[in-house]
Amino acid sequence: MENHQVAEIFLSMADILDVLGANYHRVMAYRRAAETIATLGRPLEEIWREGDLTAIPGIGETLASKIDELMRTGDLEAYRKLRSEVPEGVVTMLEIPGVGPKSATRFWKELDISTVEALEEAALAGRLRELHGFGAKSEQNVLEGIEFLKRRTGRARLGDVWPLAQDMLAALREVPGVVQAAPAGSLRRMRETVGDLDLLVASSDPAPVMERFVSIPRVGEVMLSGETKTSVRTYDGFQVDLRVLEPARWGTALQYFTGSQAHNIRLRGLALDQGMSLSEYALTSEDGAETLCASEEQVYEALGLPLIPPELREDRGEIEAALHGQLPDLIELEDLKGDLQFHTTASDGHQSLLEMAEAARARGLTYALVTDHSHGLGVTGGLDAEGLREQAAEVAAVNAQLGGSFRVLTGIELEVRADGSLDLPDDVLADLDLVVASLHVGLRQERERVTARLLGAIRNPHVNIIAHPTGRLIGQREGADLDMEMILHAAAETNTALEINAHPSRLDLNDVHVRRAVALGVPLVISSDAHDVDGFDVLRFGVATARRGWATAADVLNTRSADELLRWARQR
DNA sequence: GCCGTTTTCGGCCCGACTGTTTTCAGTCG
Numbered sequence: 285m286e287n288h289q290v291a292e293i294f295l296s297m298a299d300i301l302d303v304l305g306a307n308y309h310r311v312m313a314y315r316r317a318a319e320t321i322a323t324l325g326r327p328l329e330e331i332w333r334e335g336d337l338t339a340i341p342g343i344g345e346t347l348a349s350k351i352d353e354l355m356r357t358g359d360l361e362a363y364r365k366l367r368s369e370v371p372e373g374v375v376t377m378l379e380i381p382g383v384g385p386k387s388a389t390r391f392w393k394e395l396d397i398s399t400v401e402a403l404e405e406a407a408l409a410g411r412l413r414e415l416h417g418f419g420a421k422s423e424q425n426v427l428e429g430i431e432f433l434k435r436r437t438g439r440a441r442l443g444d445v446w447p448l449a450q451d452m453l454a455a456l457r458e459v460p461g462v463v464q465a466a467p468a469g470s471l472r473r474m475r476e477t478v479g480d481l482d483l484l485v486a487s488s489d490p491a492p493v494m495e496r497f498v499s500i501p502r503v504g505e506v507m508l509s510g511e512t513k514t515s516v517r518t519y520d521g522f523q524v525d526l527r528v529l530e531p532a533r534w535g536t537a538l539q540y541f542t543g544s545q546a547h548n549i550r551l552r553g554l555a556l557d558q559g560m561s562l563s564e565y566a567l568t569s570e571d572g573a574e575t576l577c578a579s580e581e582q583v584y585e586a587l588g589l590p591l592i593p594p595e596l597r598e599d600r601g602e603i604e605a606a607l608h609g610q611l612p613d614l615i616e617l618e619d620l621k622g623d624l625q626f627h628t629t630a631s632d633g634h635q636s637l638l639e640m641a642e643a644a645r646a647r648g649l650t651y652a653l654v655t656d657h658s659h660g661l662g663v664t665g666g667l668d669a670e671g672l673r674e675q676a677a678e679v680a681a682v683n684a685q686l687g688g689s690f691r692v693l694t695g696i697e698l699e700v701r702a703d704g705s706l707d708l709p710d711d712v713l714a715d716l717d718l719v720v721a722s723l724h725v726g727l728r729q730e731r732e733r734v735t736a737r738l739l740g741a742i743r744n745p746h747v748n749i750i751a752h753p754t755g756r757l758i759g760q761r762e763g764a765d766l767d768m769e770m771i772l773h774a775a776a777e778t779n780t781a782l783e784i785n786a787h788p789s790r791l792d793l794n795d796v797h798v799r800r801a802v803a804l805g806v807p808l809v810i811s812s813d814a815h816d817v818d819g820f821d822v823l824r825f826g827v828a829t830a831r832r833g834w835a836t837a838a839d840v841l842n843t844r845s846a847d848e849l850l851r852w853a854r855q856r
Numbered sequence: 857g858c859c860g861t862t863t864t865c866g867g868c869c870c871g872a873c874t875g876t877t878t879t880c881a882g883t884c885g
Contacts, residue, residue: 306857309858310858311857313858314857317857343857343858344859346858347857347858381883382882383883384883385882385883386881417876417877417881417882421874469885508872508873510872510873510874512872513872540870545885548885549869553869561870563870563871564870564872
């Protein structure tokens with residue numbers, strides 16, 4: 285049984301326990317365990333075999349025995365029992381915004397409503413107001429929540445929300461009195477998807493900021509507005525929350541609203557241990573004296589910690605690392621010296637080799653590997669041996685034209701065919717500076733087969749880099765069902781690099797896989813996969829994903845010079 | 857359900873907003 289399956293069962297159990305009115309902390313224990321397991325990065329089954337489950341934070345004797353039962357039998361008696369106690373539809377009600385366990389239980393027990401559909405009918409018929417404490421407004425909120433549930437779009441991609449945030453912040457910075465404006469939440473932590481956008485503004489005069497916020501053209505609907513907090517939805521249904529606070533409290537506020545919630549809970553626990561209470565407003569000692577923090581550094585310092593980079597704040601061990609002075613020195617965008625995947629008009633790119641090289645140079649890079657598709661990926665009109673020879677001549681000409689200020693390396697994005705064979709023979713590959721191989725077809729093959737295909741590419745001595753290993757497209761399709769642990773070990777053994785594809789719809793490897801790769805010593809690269817001159821701008825998202833995976837510059841090959849990189853390739 | 861250089865039992869983050877009630881519970885992040 286796989287990690288995500290166990291995590292889903294624990295999450296489901298948490299929901300049911302919640303409806304049943306179980307102790308809040310017991311419910312949270314299930315949720316925490318689910319999150320930890322889902323982001324573990326290595327197979328839970330392996331840890332189970334080693335008999336080491338309780339070494340995982342948040343897994344005690346009880347949950348370990350439940351995991352044991354799941355691993356042995358594929359089933360969990362306690363889960364079956366829980367499911368028999370609460371109708372599935374009642375648990376689904378928890379997904380309605382504004383409906384929590386208490387309300388769902390009352391709909392069920394007091395009104396005998398056990399599906400979302402029946403709840404909607406009852407609300408329309410004005411029956412919910414029969415409940416004590418429910419009025420017409422509550423009823424309306426339930427209906428709106430159900431409407432939202434029906435047309436919810438899910439989480440948006442980081443690369444789509446980023447520009448929305450920049451635009452809104454630019455508008456807010458124009459308001460007189462605004463001294464700081466920044467994104468917070470999962471966008472600042474650079475999660476691959478963002479559920480809603482959190483914006484933070486420091487100003488002593490909140491009213492005009494709120495006024496300006498709700499008048500931004502993209503704002504469709506104001507969901508709630510208070511003195512310090514306003515929530516809106518854009519016309520395409522995306523929620524944006526704005527908080528305005530005093531400049532002197534910027535540090536605690538930015539820290540708090542950046543999250544994650546799990547990270548904050550840990551931090552507040554640390555504060556309590558030291559006789560303080562931490563909120564978004566201040567650190568407060570037991571005698572009620574407030575310590576204001578104008579910067580995040582001051583917040584962490586007051587707790588005896590170095591500043592923890594936002595990308596690490598997921599309660600995945602960063603607090604322990606910080607306490608022991610073992611935070612990684614994370615890679616930064618400026619560390620990248622080259623890019624290791626881009627396309628030209630020779631396959632499915634939109635600009636010439638020269639135009640792409642100049643665009644890469646304009647972004648401060650000193651080299652880039654041209655990786656047009658090989659011909660086997662039919663739709664892209666890729667290169668065969670003859671096409672590669674022609675491109676090699678073009679590369680030489682472009683390099684001469686750029687006069688040493690920039691270097692194009694010769695490469696290919698080599699198709700790993702559905703039968704596992706490679707799209708070009710070894711002697712053709714041997715002439716290239718670097719070979720990038722990837723899967724585009726047969727992604728739905730069963731695990732053993734698709735894993736074997738990629739292993740074959742990894743073990744080919746001419747293949748240097750595996751691009752976007754899983755082939756997932758965020759929000760569109762799952763990646764291949766790879767045995768990632770096997771892939772990572774093979775990459776480490778053969779000194780084959782795995783790519784962090786920086787395109788916002790890929791971010792593949794993801795943060796969890798990156799972290800495991802770093803732990804296993806797998807060489808990494810961060811590539812733009814640019815198909816046009818603006819395509820190089822996405823590198824920041826690739827770097828962010830590397831940072832979320834605890835990667836340092838030393839873990840990423842394209843922080844090295846072109847010569848060092850080629851030396852690495854020859855050593856292989 | 858987890859966890860322990862203040863505890864093996866008794867804690868487990870903190871505050872805003874809403875709707876409805878008259879001092880607060882529920883939900884959310």
